[in-house]
């Protein structure tokens with residue numbers, strides 16, 4: 001399989017690496033939305049978040065935290081967004097699983113935030129979603145998570 005991020009791992013495609021350990025690499029996004037916008041990838045190819053083992057997921061998020069903290073401190077960011085586009089429908093273009101870290105400086109005009117107040121229609125829709133999830137035995141914790 002020809003995968004751009006696997007090529008970055010093997011070194012045949014250049015990338016501006018900022019941190020690395022035996023399992024993961026952090027490198028700057030070629031099209032940064034803010035200064036320091038970077039991607040974290042597992043060295044071992046996985047397409048989807050759902051295909052990551054629990055151990056890999058835990059290790060990766062410890063690494064994400066280290067990169068995010070270091071980026072924020074070094075670039076004097078006021079905060080950061082961490083996000084994942086998982087699957088084509090969610091905007092995943094490169095099918096090698098990756099986490100975005102986007103340092104924030106308060107002046108970019110990029111809005112990723114909740115809208116309030118929540119409309120009655122939206123609340124009704126949420127209840128329907130909760131009911132759908134409750135029908136799935138795998139989601140036994142949903143009720144506690146989505147309750148108000």
Ligand code: AMP
Pocket residue numbers: 004015028029030031032039084085091092093094095
């Ligand atoms: P996604 O939509 O989550 O799949 O995002 C893929 C990201 O990869 C985009 O933000 C691109 O700017 C970034 N990207 C694509 N090619 C490269 C590359 N060669 N080096 C670094 N970042 C890249």
Ligand code: ZN
Pocket residue numbers: 003004005006007045046095096
């Ligand atoms: Zn890959």
